[in-house]
Each structure stands twice: as structure tokens, then as C-alpha cells.
Amino acid sequence: MLAAGMMCCAAATAQSRGALRLNEVMVENTAEGIADEYGAHHGWIEIFNTNFAPIEISSIYLTNDSTNPTKYPVPLGDVNTRMPKRQHVIFFTDGEPNKGTFHTNFVLTPGADNWIGIYDADGRTLIDEIIVPAALTAGQSYARSEDGKGEWAVRTGGADDYITPSSANVINDTNQKIQDFAERDANGFGMTIMAMCIVFSALLVLCLCFYGIGKINSAMSRVNKARAHGHEAPQLKTIKEVGHDTGEEIAAIAMALEQHFNAHDAESTVLTINKVRRAYSPWSSKIYNMREVPSRK
Amino acid sequence: MDFGDFLLKNLRQFWELTGFANAEWGNIIMLAVGLFFIWLAIKKNFEPMLLVPIGFGILIGNVPFNTEAGLEIGIYEQGSVLNILYNGVSAGWYPPLIFLGIGAMTDFSALIANPKLMLIGAAAQFGIFGAYMVALAIGFAPDQAGAIAIIGGADGPTAIFLSSKLAPNLMGAIAVSAYSYMALVPVIQPPLMRLFTTKKERLIKMKPARAVSQNEKIIFPIVGMLLTCFVVPSGLPLLGMLFFGNLLRECGVTTRLAKTASNALTDIVTILLGMTVGASTQASQFLTPQTIFIFFLGFMAFVIASSSGVLFVKLFNLVLPKDKKINPLIGNAGVSAVPMSARISNNLGLEYDPSNYLLMHAMGPNVAGVIGSAVAAGVLLGFLA
Numbered sequence: 001m002l003a004a005g006m007m008c009c010a011a012a013t014a015q016s017r018g019a020l021r022l023n024e025v026m027v028e029n030t031a032e033g034i035a036d037e038y039g040a041h042h043g044w045i046e047i048f049n050t051n052f053a054p055i056e057i058s059s060i061y062l063t064n065d066s067t068n069p070t071k072y073p074v075p076l077g078d079v080n081t082r083m084p085k086r087q088h089v090i091f092f093t094d095g096e097p098n099k100g101t102f103h104t105n106f107v108l109t110p111g112a113d114n115w116i117g118i119y120d121a122d123g124r125t126l127i128d129e130i131i132v133p134a135a136l137t138a139g140q141s142y143a144r145s146e147d148g149k150g151e152w153a154v155r156t157g158g159a160d161d162y163i164t165p166s167s168a169n170v171i172n173d174t175n176q177k178i179q180d181f182a183e184r185d186a187n188g189f190g191m192t193i194m195a196m197c198i199v200f201s202a203l204l205v206l207c208l209c210f211y212g213i214g215k216i217n218s219a220m221s222r223v224n225k226a227r228a229h230g231h232e233a234p235q236l237k238t239i240k241e242v243g244h245d246t247g248e249e250i251a252a253i254a255m256a257l258e259q260h261f262n263a264h265d266a267e268s269t270v271l272t273i274n275k276v277r278r279a280y281s282p283w284s285s286k287i288y289n290m291r292e293v294p295s296r297k
Numbered sequence: 298m299d300f301g302d303f304l305l306k307n308l309r310q311f312w313e314l315t316g317f318a319n320a321e322w323g324n325i326i327m328l329a330v331g332l333f334f335i336w337l338a339i340k341k342n343f344e345p346m347l348l349v350p351i352g353f354g355i356l357i358g359n360v361p362f363n364t365e366a367g368l369e370i371g372i373y374e375q376g377s378v379l380n381i382l383y384n385g386v387s388a389g390w391y392p393p394l395i396f397l398g399i400g401a402m403t404d405f406s407a408l409i410a411n412p413k414l415m416l417i418g419a420a421a422q423f424g425i426f427g428a429y430m431v432a433l434a435i436g437f438a439p440d441q442a443g444a445i446a447i448i449g450g451a452d453g454p455t456a457i458f459l460s461s462k463l464a465p466n467l468m469g470a471i472a473v474s475a476y477s478y479m480a481l482v483p484v485i486q487p488p489l490m491r492l493f494t495t496k497k498e499r500l501i502k503m504k505p506a507r508a509v510s511q512n513e514k515i516i517f518p519i520v521g522m523l524l525t526c527f528v529v530p531s532g533l534p535l536l537g538m539l540f541f542g543n544l545l546r547e548c549g550v551t552t553r554l555a556k557t558a559s560n561a562l563t564d565i566v567t568i569l570l571g572m573t574v575g576a577s578t579q580a581s582q583f584l585t586p587q588t589i590f591i592f593f594l595g596f597m598a599f600v601i602a603s604s605s606g607v608l609f610v611k612l613f614n615l616v617l618p619k620d621k622k623i624n625p626l627i628g629n630a631g632v633s634a635v636p637m638s639a640r641i642s643n644n645l646g647l648e649y650d651p652s653n654y655l656l657m658h659a660m661g662p663n664v665a666g667v668i669g670s671a672v673a674a675g676v677l678l679g680f681l682a
Contacts, residue, residue, distance in 0.1 A: 175440070177680065177681060177682075178438060178439050178440050178681060181439040181680070181681065182438060182439055185439075186433065187430060187433060187434065188426070188429045188430035188432075188433045188439075188442065189430065191426065191429060191439075191680065192423075192426035192427070192429065192430060194676075194680075195422075195425075195426055195673060195676045195677065195680070196419075196422065196423060196426060198528065198529065198672070198676050199419050199422050199669055199672050199673050199676065200416070200419045200420075201528065202419075202524065202525050202528040202529060202672045203415040203416060203418060203419040203665060203668065203669060203672070204415075204416065204419070205524050205528070206412070206415055206520070206521055206524050206525065206668075207412040207413060207415040207416060208412075209412075209520055209524060210408075210409055210412040210513075210517065210520075211412050213513055213516055213520070214409070214410075214412070214507075214513065217510050217512060217513050218507075221510065248505065
């Protein structure tokens with residue numbers, strides 16, 4: 001069980017790291033671009049956590065060499081390597097890993113195709129890869145159209161194709177879904193129709209399902225009762241009435257039997273059922289409220 | 298500084314920390330509201346299990362104090378005890394636990410025996426979406442309108458769950474409104490039921506439900522969870538826990554777990570939920586014009602939900618054979634409010650025919666309403682989150 005548990009944990013960890021995605025890359029940074037904590041402007045690689053749960057990225061590998069998957073291991077022991085849900089982190093490709101966790105030991109090459117890969121902690125499982133085209137010039141980035149998904153495209157830093165290091169590739173200032181409802185369904189009629197249809201469908205399916213289950217159950221019940229009475233399956237149709245044993249019928253049969261056999265002596269026909277009341281409660285019990293009488297032994 | 302000045306300075310500082318020095322009219326009004334809730338619960342017996350914790354929570358939440366003193370005692374101050382307890386509301390994990398208990402308490406036999414009653418539970422959810430339209434017309438944004446409209450589901454945990462996701466800033470008002478109207482179900486529903494039914498309809502006698510086998514009771518939570526959650530996965534926390542609790546109850550081999558879920562666990566979570574919801578109604582957060590609108594919309598939602606349940610039964614009767622007609626007095630039970638609305642159906646039925654017991658028939662749409670409101674919450678969450 002312990003081994004199975006450990007395997008499950010390992011699988012879960014691997015699965016969660018599998019949610020990491022290369023999200024945006026800048027090969028050659030400029031003075032206008034983002035600076036690292038030392039004020040230097042180096043190329044960078046942005047990674048996005050597509051999960052709705054945090055992911056620990058220490059011990060994964062970043063590389064620009066497909067023959068050397070374990071080129072840059074993300075160091076252990078840094079609290080910042082725990083990526084929050086749906087968040088980004090950037091690594092500066094300055095070839096100076098001694099500057100900190102988020103500085104790789106390799107440099108991307110301007111004017112050439114740059115292959116970049118993320119490998120899991122085993123150094124063999126490729127999580128994500130991308131080839132950044134040689135055509136990318138200084139100050140341009142290569143980014144997905146949306147965080148963690150969509151097509152890759154060159155971004156020049158203009159108003160429509162902005163560069164977004166360490167933030168969402170599409171910047172939304174409103175919730176698009178709510179905006180759509182506000183604009184296209186201002187009176188709520190559409191929502192009402194859709195939602196009521198869904199609620200009715202869900203309960204209608206459940207209703208039909210339990211009609212079916214009820215029918216099957218009563219059929220099975222009839223079969224069992226017939227067998228208990230020693231009838232064969234083909235005779236079932238003729239003994240259909242066996243299934244009708246409602247409370248009223250049972251009560252009527254019981255009364256009829258009682259009258260028929262008249263088993264008792266003459267008694268009044270009034271049946272009184274009294275609730276038995278238990279007046280005792282530990283709260284009113286003397287033994288919980290009074291000390292035991294001291295006795296000399 | 299001599300000793301006397303020292304004492305005076307400290308006493309002055311202490312005075313500035315007291316509730317008397319920090320009291321505002323808002324606090325006094327909210328304290329009165331809290332006392333009114335407690336009075337309703339104790340003297341009028343209106344949902345005492347809910348209104349006592351909420352009422353006392355309102356008192357706790359509205360004792361004035363100096364918020365700048367850094368005492369870390371307020372419910373909205375991170376790290377305070379109340380804030381930690383409030384996490385179950387703000388992160389939305391109390392409601393699924395309550396649903397676990399509801400599932401473990403609820404006997405779905407009436408519904409299984411007569412599955413068509415589920416449709417009444419679905420029809421009553423129109424209250425939610427009717428209120429959604431009214432909320433939009435008043436000027437609320439769609440996500441806020443959805444959170445407010447769920448009051449029409451007459452289900453406190455569902456209302457808290459959805460508002461914590463869609464409109465956390467309105468949650469206090471929504472929760473208090475939902476529980477207040479649930480307590481007022483005996484006042485709101487009977488006039489509507491009388492208004493929309495004729496005397497002849499009120500006298501309809503329904504056939505006793507068939508006996509339901511143990512197998513059907515076990516299959517119901519499993520199939521129910523799978524079907525409803527496949528349609529509305531966003532309702533999974535509520536529906537999953539509801540049906541899980543019911544399986545614990547019905548499977549016959551987890552009696553201890555079912556007892557714990559339906560008694561101790563539900564009681565503990567109800568205490569914490571009620572108290573923290575009450576405490577979240579701090580005057581500064583609660584006494585706003587929006588709260589008045591929310592209470593108005595909550596009332597609208599209850600009225601529409603109860604009416605649509607009754608009217609749906611009347612409509613449904615047009616297509617049902619004569620011997621299978623449904624008494625429209627059970628239509629109101631399509632809103633959740635278990636078991637209060639079913640009791641109202643029964644009481645009203647007995648008022649017109651002392652031999653017409655509708656309680657078990659009304660429990661069908663009543664528990665269907667619980668499922669329906671959780672599905673509706675899932676739909677709103679799916680569309681608007």
C-alpha cells in the first residue's frame with residue numbers, strides 16, 4: 001500500500017509538472033526591455049503554470065541543447081520556485097547561474113534558430129519544447145497567442161502585439177464572459193432560457209432514469225415473489241397482482257383475517273397507542289448533582 | 298510625566314479602544330437587527346437553528362472597536378480567529394459540508410417512488426432566473442445578479458457557495474437575506490398558494506407512493522450524482538457531497554458515518570457557518586443601498602419560485618391522467634427550504650381536507666428542489682465565473 005501510495009504521489013507530481021508550458025521567449029533583449037535584479041538586459045524564457053494548483057519547479061531542467069537535456073537544473077531550496085496557480089516565471093538566459101535561481105547557465109544565440117526544452121526531474125521526460133526562429137530581432141519576443149496554449153507568433157512590442165514578460169500574454173481588464181452577457185443578454189432572457197433548459201434536462205434525465213429503474217425493480221420483485229410462491233417465469237403474467245401490496249391492502253387483509261378468525265375474546269374495538277415517555281435525563285439525575293455520602297471504612 | 302498623568306493617559310487610550318468610543322449608528326442598527334433575529338428564533342420559533350447563530354453572529358460582528366489599533370479581532374482582519382473561521386464561508390467549503398449532512402439526513406424515497414415530482418423541483422428554479430432578470434433591470438452586473446438571484450433557490454448553503462464565487466462583497470447580505478426568507482417561508486408561501494389554486498384543486502388526493510426498495514435507494518445517489526454532475530460539473534462540490542451523504546445513509550454499512558455526517562458534523566458546521574455569516578454583516582459592509590435591493594430581490598425570488606412551482610403543477614395536471622393528478626399545494630415545495638415548505642403544503646392541505654396528508658408527496662419536490670438549486674448554482678457558476 002505504501003509503495004502504491006508513493007507511486008500515486010510520484011505520478012501526481014509528474015502530472016502536475018506536465019502542466020508547465022514555455023510561454024514567451026526573447027532571445028536578444030534591449031535597454032527598453034525588462035531588466036534583471038542587477039539592472040542588466042539579457043534574453044529571457046517565460047514559463048507558465050497552466051494548472052489551477054501550485055507547482056514546485058525546482059529540479060526540473062531547462063536546456064537549449066536537445067542532446068543535453070539536463071543542462072540547467074533549477075536549483076532546490078528557493079521559495080520562489082513554487083509557482084502559484086496560473087502564474088508565470090521568467091529565467092534570464094545570461095549564462096551566469098551564480099547570479100541566482102532564475103539565471104540559466106546558457107545563452108540564446110541571436111540570428112539562429114534556438115531550440116528550448118523543459119525536462120522533468122528525471123532528465124528524460126520532455127515537458128515542452130519550442131524552436132524560436134532565427135528571424136527574431138533584438139527587442140522582439142516569440143510568444144503564444146494565449147497563456148499556455150495557442151499558436152506561437154513574433155511580437156514586436158506594438159500596441160496590438162505587446163511583449164509581456166512575467167505576465168499574461170493577453171491582458172484582460174474585464175471578465176470576457178460577464179462582459180458578453182452584459183452586452184448581448186442585457187435583460188437576462190437568454191440566460192433564463194438556457195439555464196432553465198439545463199436544469200429541466202438534468203432533472204428530466206434523472207426522472208426518466210428512475211422510472212426505468214423503478215420498472216426494472218418492480219419486475220424483479222415480481223419475479224422473486226413468484227419464485228417464492230413456486231411459480232415458473234412464464235406464469236408471471238398471470239400472477240401480476242402479487243406485486244400490489246400497498247400498506248392499505250395489507251391493513252385491510254389483516255383486519256379481514258382478524259374478523260374472520262375472531263381469534264380474541266370480546267374486546268372493545270378501541271386500540272390506544274400511548275407514547276412511552278422517559279422522564280429520566282442525566283441532567284436531572286441526582287447521581288450527577290450530589291456528592292456521594294462519605295462513609296468511614 | 299507624573300504618575301497621575303501616566304494613569305490618565307493609559308485610561309484615555311483604553312477608552313479609545315472600547316466599543317463605547319467607537320460606536321456608530323450603523324453598529325447600533327445592526328445590533329438591533331441581531332437582537333431581532335434572536336427574538337424571532339426564540340420567541341417565534343422561526344428557524345432557530347439558523348437564526349440564533351446568525352443573530353448572535355451579527356452581535357459579535359457589530360461590537361464596535363478601533364480598527365486601526367491592530368488588535369486582529371475583526372472578521373475581515375487576516376489572521377484573526379473570526380477570519381480563520383470565516384474562511385469556510387469565503388473559500389466556500391462550509392456549504393458542501395452542510396450538503397453532506399443534508400444528504401445523510403434526507404430520505405429520497407418520495408422522489409424515487411414518483412420521479413415526475415422532480416420536474417416541480419426544476420420548475421421552481423424559475424424563481425432564481427426571474428430574480429436574475431429583475432436584478433439586471435435594477436442595474437446589477439450579471440455576476441452580481443446571479444449571486445443575488447440564487448436566494449430564490451431557498452437554500453442557504455447554495456447561496457453562500459455561489460456568492461462566495463461570483464460576488465464575495467455581497468455575500469453577507471445575500472446569506473442573511475436567504476436565511477431570513479427561509480425563516481419567513483410560513484408567512485410568504487401560504488397566501489401565494491391560496492391565490493393560485495382553486496378549492497377543487499386543493500382537495501385533490503394523491504395516491505400513496507409505492508414502496509421503494511433498498512436497491513433503488515442505493516442506486517439513486519450514485520446515478521443521481523453521475524447524471525447531474527456530467528451535465529453540470531460546476532455543481533460538483535454541492536451535488537457530489539449531497540449524494541455522497543445520501544449513499545452513506547442508504548447503503549446500510551456506514552451507519553456510523555451517516556450519523557456523524559447528519560448530526561455532529563452538520564451541527565458543528567451550522568454553528569460555524571451561521572455565526573460567521575452573521576459576524577460578516579459588519580455595519581460598514583452591510584448597511585448599504587445594495588443590501589436593500591438584495592433583500593427586495595430575495596423576496597421577489599421567493600415569490601416567483603413559490604408561484605412557479607404551484608403554477609407548473611397546474612400546467613402539469615393538464616396532461617396527467619385523472620387518477621394521477623398532483624395537488625398543486627405541493628408546488629411550493631419545489632423551492633428547497635427542507636422540510637419547512639413541505640410542512641406548509643401538508644398544513645394547507647389539512648386545512649381544506651383533514652384527511653389529506655400531503656407531507657410525503659411534498660417531500661418529493663422539496664428534495665428535488667435541493668438538487669435543482671444546486672444544478673442551477675452550477676449553471677450560473679459555469680456561465681458567469
